[in-house]
Amino acid sequence: MKYYAVILGVALGSLLIKSIFLCGFSSRHLPGWLMKNLDLIPPTVLAALVAPALVYAKTPSGLEIYLPKILAGAGAFAVALYSRNVLLTILGGMLLLGLFSRLF
Amino acid sequence: MPILQSSPDTPPATPTKRQAFRRGGISVLPILLGVFPFSLVLGFAMKESGLSPLQSASFAASVLAGTAQLATVQLYAAATPGVLIVITALVINLRYAMYGLSMEPLVRHTSIPVRIFYAYIMSDQSYAFTMAEAEEHPGHPHITSFFLGASLVLYVFWQGGIALGYLLGSVIPSWLPLDFTIPLVFLSLLMPHLKDGKRRFAAGAAALGALVMVPLLPLQTGLLAAILTGMGGGILYEFFASRNPRKKETTS
Numbered sequence: 543m544k545y546y547a548v549i550l551g552v553a554l555g556s557l558l559i560k561s562i563f564l565c566g567f568s569s570r571h572l573p574g575w576l577m578k579n580l581d582l583i584p585p586t587v588l589a590a591l592v593a594p595a596l597v598y599a600k601t602p603s604g605l606e607i608y609l610p611k612i613l614a615g616a617g618a619f620a621v622a623l624y625s626r627n628v629l630l631t632i633l634g635g636m637l638l639l640g641l642f643s644r645l646f
Numbered sequence: 647m648p649i650l651q652s653s654p655d656t657p658p659a660t661p662t663k664r665q666a667f668r669r670g671g672i673s674v675l676p677i678l679l680g681v682f683p684f685s686l687v688l689g690f691a692m693k694e695s696g697l698s699p700l701q702s703a704s705f706a707a708s709v710l711a712g713t714a715q716l717a718t719v720q721l722y723a724a725a726t727p728g729v730l731i732v733i734t735a736l737v738i739n740l741r742y743a744m745y746g747l748s749m750e751p752l753v754r755h756t757s758i759p760v761r762i763f764y765a766y767i768m769s770d771q772s773y774a775f776t777m778a779e780a781e782e783h784p785g786h787p788h789i790t791s792f793f794l795g796a797s798l799v800l801y802v803f804w805q806g807g808i809a810l811g812y813l814l815g816s817v818i819p820s821w822l823p824l825d826f827t828i829p830l831v832f833l834s835l836l837m838p839h840l841k842d843g844k845r846r847f848a849a850g851a852a853a854l855g856a857l858v859m860v861p862l863l864p865l866q867t868g869l870l871a872a873i874l875t876g877m878g879g880g881i882l883y884e885f886f887a888s889r890n891p892r893k894k895e896t897t898s
Contacts, residue, residue, distance in 0.1 A: 545701055546701075546704070548722065548731050548732060549701075549708055550708070551731075551732035552709055552715075552718055552735040552736070553705075553708035555736045555739075556711050556735065556742070557766060559740060559746075560739070560742040560743070560745070560766070560768055561761060561762045561764075561766075562743060562746065563743055563744075563750055564745075564746035564753060564764060565746075565750075565758050565761050566754070566758075566761075576747075579881055580748045581748075581839075582844070583744050583745070583747065583748035583873070584777040584778075584839050585836060585840060585845045585846075585848055585876070586848050586851075586876030587741060587744060587745070588833075588835060588839070589848075589849035589850070589852040589853040589856070589876060590852040590853065591770070591832050591856075591869070592832045592833050592836060593853035593854070593856045593857050594856050594857060594861070595826070595828070595829035597857055605860070605861045611826070614826075615829070615833070618833055619833060622830075622833045622834040622836070622837050626834070626838070627834070628676045628831055628834045631831070631833060631834040632679060632680075632827050632830045632831060635826065635827070635830040636823075636826065636830070639823060
């Protein structure tokens with residue numbers, strides 16, 4: 543029974559978090575500086591998700607700087623910037639990671 | 647035809663709902679390379695932590711939030727107190743509040759029950775693809791159909807992957823770092839948003855903030871702190887750029 547209580551809490555809490563602003567709570571209750579800068583959310587979210595994943599490797603003792611990922615990430619950044627193509631970015635990044643992880 | 651690009655140069659002038667839905671569904675296909683293995687891992691983790699098929703299926707169906715789900719399963723297997731599990735999962739999911747906030751202008755014409763459904767099927771990936779599409783085609787008439795197409799394709803593969811992972815066990819060879827494809831896709835989706843100095847500076851500040859804070863702060867709170875750092879950086883950038891006309895950026 544404890545299990546179902548836990549997943550109910552996770553499910554309802556997550557739905558509340560995901561839907562509260564999507565349902566229009568925002569415009570009346572949030573400060574103006576935030577509403578004026580909503581266009582900053584996508585680039586900052588994506589940059590914050592991407593940067594650690596292109597620098598650190600997960601190890602049993604935590605996150606550690608991993609050079610092949612940094613080099614492959616830099617290459618993939620160039621591919622993404624010039625091609626604007628999701629598939630090419632994936633292929634370029636994976637190939638470079640394969641290459642650099644054998645070299646270092 | 648550049649269907650699989652995140653930014654084709656020639657979109658249909660006035661796409662129908664159906665076309666927007668299809669375009670959304672097709673646009674997320676490349677990221678399945680990264681998402682599908684993640685769902686296999688989650689399904690496998692559910693089995694490993696001793697959850698019954700019914701327990702696994704009800705958890706998979708009740709919420710769509712990969713990282714939080716994996717954390718919940720691991721903590722449950724480690725006999726963590728229930729309250730702590732729920733708090734951990736919700737903290738990991740706090741970023742979704744930011745997603746809802748920035749997507750709200752796109753769904754303003756829809757009813758509350760529909761928006762709650764959108765919230766349920768929203769994922770990191772469908773959010774990112776939809777915002778990239780909206781950035782490249784301002785005033786897109788059927789952006790919600792695009793979102794729905796993208797979300798449903800991801801949803802079906804996500805649930806299928808959990809079921810397969812539960813049934814088959816660990817089938818992804820460990821030497822193949824497919825999880826690396828997820829940041830690569832996000833990197834590609836980041837590009838359309840880097841249109842002016844304010845947003846470039848904000849993204850740079852968020853990236854630096856994440857590099858420092860994600861390893862230091864617990865429970866993925868580093869991620870949220872980095873997002874707020876980036877937004878603060880962007881706001882400061884605009885403040886100083888407007889006070890110094892010589893450095894003022896022209897929005898392209």
